[in-house]
Amino acid sequence: MATSPKSAISIALDKTILGGRRTHWSAGPPLPLVAASFVVAIGILLPLVYLILRAAGAGDELWRLLLRTRTAVILFNSVALASAVTLSTIVLAVPLAWLVVRSDLPLRRLWTGLLIVPLAVPSYVGGFVLIGALGPRGMLQSVLEPLGVDRLPAIYGFPGAWLALTLFTYPYVFLVVRAALQGMDYTLEEASRSLGHNNWSTFRRVTLPQLRPAIAAGGLLVALYTLSDFGAVSLLQFDSFTRVIYVHYQGSFDRHLAAGLALVLVFMTLMILVLEHWSRGRARYHSGNNPGLRPLRRMPLGKWRVPAILLCGSVALFALVMPAATVGYWLVRSVSHTASFTALPGLAWNSLWVSAAAGFAAVVLALPIAYLTVRFPRRLIKPFEYVIYLGYGLPGIVIALSLVFFGANVAPIIYQTFFILIAAYLIRFLPQAYGNVRTSLLQVDPSLEEASRNLGRSWHATLRAVTLPLARGGATAGGILVFVTTLKELPITLLLGPIGFKTLATEVWTATAEGFFAEAAPTIFVLLAISMLPTLLFAGKEP
Amino acid sequence: MLVNRRTLLKASLALLPVVVGAACGRAVVSPSETAATSVGEPSSLTVYSGRNENLVGPLLEQFGKDTGIAIQVKYGGTAEIAATILEEGANSPADVFYAQDAGALGALLAENRLSALPDAILNAVEPRFRSPQGQWVGTSGRARVVVYNTEDVKPADLPASILDFVAPEWKGRIGWAPTNGSFQAFITAMRVKLGEDQTRAWLNGIKANEPKVYPKNTPTVQAAVDGEIAVGFVNHYYLFRIRAEQGNVPAENYFPPNGDLGSLINVAGAGVIAGSQNQAAAEQFVAFLLSQQAQEYFATETYEYPLAHGVAAHPDLPELATIQTPDIDLSDLADLRGTLQLLQEVELI
Numbered sequence: 001m002a003t004s005p006k007s008a009i010s011i012a013l014d015k016t017i018l019g020g021r022r023t024h025w026s027a028g029p030p031l032p033l034v035a036a037s038f039v040v041a042i043g044i045l046l047p048l049v050y051l052i053l054r055a056a057g058a059g060d061e062l063w064r065l066l067l068r069t070r071t072a073v074i075l076f077n078s079v080a081l082a083s084a085v086t087l088s089t090i091v092l093a094v095p096l097a098w099l100v101v102r103s104d105l106p107l108r109r110l111w112t113g114l115l116i117v118p119l120a121v122p123s124y125v126g127g128f129v130l131i132g133a134l135g136p137r138g139m140l141q142s143v144l145e146p147l148g149v150d151r152l153p154a155i156y157g158f159p160g161a162w163l164a165l166t167l168f169t170y171p172y173v174f175l176v177v178r179a180a181l182q183g184m185d186y187t188l189e190e191a192s193r194s195l196g197h198n199n200w201s202t203f204r205r206v207t208l209p210q211l212r213p214a215i216a217a218g219g220l221l222v223a224l225y226t227l228s229d230f231g232a233v234s235l236l237q238f239d240s241f242t243r244v245i246y247v248h249y250q251g252s253f254d255r256h257l258a259a260g261l262a263l264v265l266v267f268m269t270l271m272i273l274v275l276e277h278w279s280r281g282r283a284r285y286h287s288g289n290n291p292g293l294r295p296l297r298r299m300p301l302g303k304w305r306v307p308a309i310l311l312c313g314s315v316a317l318f319a320l321v322m323p324a325a326t327v328g329y330w331l332v333r334s335v336s337h338t339a340s341f342t343a344l345p346g347l348a349w350n351s352l353w354v355s356a357a358a359g360f361a362a363v364v365l366a367l368p369i370a371y372l373t374v375r376f377p378r379r380l381i382k383p384f385e386y387v388i389y390l391g392y393g394l395p396g397i398v399i400a401l402s403l404v405f406f407g408a409n410v411a412p413i414i415y416q417t418f419f420i421l422i423a424a425y426l427i428r429f430l431p432q433a434y435g436n437v438r439t440s441l442l443q444v445d446p447s448l449e450e451a452s453r454n455l456g457r458s459w460h461a462t463l464r465a466v467t468l469p470l471a472r473g474g475a476t477a478g479g480i481l482v483f484v485t486t487l488k489e490l491p492i493t494l495l496l497g498p499i500g501f502k503t504l505a506t507e508v509w510t511a512t513a514e515g516f517f518a519e520a521a522p523t524i525f526v527l528l529a530i531s532m533l534p535t536l537l538f539a540g541k542e543p
Numbered sequence: 544m545l546v547n548r549r550t551l552l553k554a555s556l557a558l559l560p561v562v563v564g565a566a567c568g569r570a571v572v573s574p575s576e577t578a579a580t581s582v583g584e585p586s587s588l589t590v591y592s593g594r595n596e597n598l599v600g601p602l603l604e605q606f607g608k609d610t611g612i613a614i615q616v617k618y619g620g621t622a623e624i625a626a627t628i629l630e631e632g633a634n635s636p637a638d639v640f641y642a643q644d645a646g647a648l649g650a651l652l653a654e655n656r657l658s659a660l661p662d663a664i665l666n667a668v669e670p671r672f673r674s675p676q677g678q679w680v681g682t683s684g685r686a687r688v689v690v691y692n693t694e695d696v697k698p699a700d701l702p703a704s705i706l707d708f709v710a711p712e713w714k715g716r717i718g719w720a721p722t723n724g725s726f727q728a729f730i731t732a733m734r735v736k737l738g739e740d741q742t743r744a745w746l747n748g749i750k751a752n753e754p755k756v757y758p759k760n761t762p763t764v765q766a767a768v769d770g771e772i773a774v775g776f777v778n779h780y781y782l783f784r785i786r787a788e789q790g791n792v793p794a795e796n797y798f799p800p801n802g803d804l805g806s807l808i809n810v811a812g813a814g815v816i817a818g819s820q821n822q823a824a825a826e827q828f829v830a831f832l833l834s835q836q837a838q839e840y841f842a843t844e845t846y847e848y849p850l851a852h853g854v855a856a857h858p859d860l861p862e863l864a865t866i867q868t869p870d871i872d873l874s875d876l877a878d879l880r881g882t883l884q885l886l887q888e889v890e891l892i
Contacts, residue, residue, distance in 0.1 A: 137769040234758040247722045247892050250622040252883045253650035335790040408631040494619040514595045515761040
């Protein structure tokens with residue numbers, strides 16, 4: 001009897017996504033990998049130790065501060081903002097990723113490069129940009145002035161913070177989902193279509209369920225970034241928890257109270273992680289097919305071609321052209337002609353190599369941990385998953401000060417060297433690499449590894465010959481994310497870099513902090529240009 | 544052609560002593576006076592600067608050139624740098640902390656991280672601009688002013704005192720930055736002069752006028768320039784800098800007259816880190832910041848008030864002596880904490 005198209009596709013899905021088959025390794029997890037992961041975990045726990053030490057010195061005032069109603073209000077604010085931004089970045093980024101990987105959208109590689117750039121806009125610049133462009137008396141208003149628009153409704157508060165963070169963080173989801181789409185077994189989609197499902201139904205019933213871990217990983221990065229952001233929320237006048245932490249550092253120079261508040265942020269991070277774990281389900285995301293074996297047939301967009309281009313174009317317009325135009329306007333309106341170009345090559349080189357080193361190291365460290373948590377999700381391994389994200393939910397200043405403390409007092413030899421600088425970047429940004437690598441590894445069929453082991457290869461030879469090549473997409477995406485966020489990182493670079501070490505980001509901060517916007521403009525342009533480099537170099541390889 | 548700002552500043556720095564000459568009287572500190580302990584051999588110096596490199600970088604480089612001392616500078620936000628020095632503890636590589644405001648120096652003082660300065664340095668400025676215990680000295684000053692948009696506000700409409708901005712006509716037209724250090728120093732002064740209750744009433748009064756809240760001075764002044772707000776409570780020099788970059792913008796500074804609280808003076812200052820291995824060079828550096836050369840630089844390049852006796856302020860500014868400051872220790876953290884508690888109580892931070 002012939003099965004109906006519907007039940008056939010259900011069977012295919014059952015086999016891949018809902019299958020409960022677990023891999024059984026005769027031996028336990030490889031000890032060197034466990035040892036390496038332990039070392040990384042200890043590094044990531046340092047800020048937590050520091051916070052507990054400092055908060056212990058805060059005394060009763062901490063409780064008075066924590067228990068006032070305003071604390072609940074700003075906690076709610078932070079949670080609401082993180083949820084809204086996460087949701088909107090997913091809605092925006094998943095279609096974009098699908099278009100550049102699966103459709104016959106023209107200039108896919110260029111769109112990919114362009115759509116990643118907004119990630120490199122530092123949030124303190126993004127805040128100024130949004131106010132300058134869309135503020136009550138910003139550029140948009142001056143364009144509309146002849147039409148009698150005297151001032152625009154204020155973007156301050158929740159709408160502005162939400163818009164800024166959505167525009168400048170959606171690339172997190174975009175990159176993870178893009179890598180997942182590249183590593184996904186698309187023969188399932190072809191099966192679905194051949195069985196009579198249209199594009200939309202195929203996307204909803206086959207593609208989307210398989211993207212679940214990627215969307216969760218990207219969403220987690222966005223949520224935690226939003227939680228720890230200071231630049232955008234302060235400029236756009238939104239009262240978030242991180243802003244209050246900064247107020248205690250800056251207003252009263254009180255490290256103890258700030259640490260106590262930061263511990264609340266750690267708690268919130270843990271809550272979000274629990275939520276993310278719960279949302280993952282128990283699915284399996286690999287099939288026996290190697291997607292590289294058959295050429296991908298791209299979906300013809302047909303009548304959707306123009307709307308698709310419009311979507312990509314309008315995202316690029318708001319997240320890329322608008323910042324670039326605003327920064328260009330700073331340059332044009334300037335009367336002082338003080339913009340400097342002579343220092344730029346040196347600054348660009350510093351930014352480039354230190355970010356590349358951080359990106360590379362992050363991937364190297366994320367691989368063993370992701371391998372363990374994907375292949376050996378046992379009780380001993382599970383805590384790694386939580387630990388690795390702890391640094392990411394904390395404001396950069398907290399990570400920086402904790403390493404100042406441990407560096408100067410425990411390891412003065414490496415204090416204010418590149419070693420501790422890059423270690424700090426890793427403590428903060430490792431989750432970006434981890435989330436991507438993990439998503440990729442989920443798509444690697446463990447039976448391939450088993451076959452390799454059965455043929456006599458050792459675990460590390462198997463890792464090299466089978467696992468790593470298949471996880472390449474996620475590793476590349478993770479490396480790019482860490483590269484671009486390191487490029488714009490500020491507090492860690494300022495406090496932990498070798499004395500006199502300057503990057504494009506520190507230079508942009510130096511200029512904008514005192515209102516020298518025109519002086520910052522060329523530096524911002526170089527920063528944005530460099531952020532495209534790795535995408536154009538490494539991510540162009542089509543599946 | 545685009546010219547590097549630093550180059551311009553350096554050139555003007557070299558010319559300053561020539562232009563100003565010996566016309567100014569007594570009392571600025573000459574570096575050689577105080578650095579009695581330095582003996583010939585080239586020394587090095589590590590300065591942690593909470594002041595922006597764009598503002599003071601050329602001056603610090605000049606110090607290195609003039610003295611032959613190998614000077615290294617770590618730049619960052621004042622609060623972050625203060626926290627860094629405190630976390631580094633006895634192992635701090637810093638010899639000098641050059642801070643944007645006195646409160647940060649007070650934070651170091653409270654944990655005994657500053658050493659006493661020689662009298663020759665301390666006496667270069669009025670007592671109100673230095674630490675009462677002698678561990679830090681103010682090196683340049685800034686006045687609290689009301690910046691106003693000239694298209695929105697006529698000078699005649701501006702009230703005689705900052706206290707009068709609670710009037711309903713200012714509803715929705717005020718910008719301020721309650722998390723900013725200078726603003727908080729101003730509130731501290733108000734508490735000392737008027738008491739807690741009146742200060743609380745004023746804060747609530749302004750709050751009832753629905754002010755726009757900015758994170759610091761620069762965006763506040765920019766908002767006044769853009770006409771987003773009619774008036775902003777800020778420091779005086781940001782408008783000068785915005786003019787330098789954006790030309791003749793429709794905004795002016797208003798100095799509330801007759802020693803009103805609205806025009807309090809705040810200082811940037813420096814202190815030598817306790818246990819510094821380069822004590823002599825560190826003191827020489829602080830003395831340099833009070834030298835004729837450096838004080839003229841502040842007056843003409845950063846539009847700040849020179850604090851050393853005998854150096855004149857920018858001609859566009861009211862004289863320093865006409866701006867009265869209530870008798871407070873600008874670095875007293877106990878006062879600052881009281882201010883923060885008040886600001887928390889009225890839910891402004």
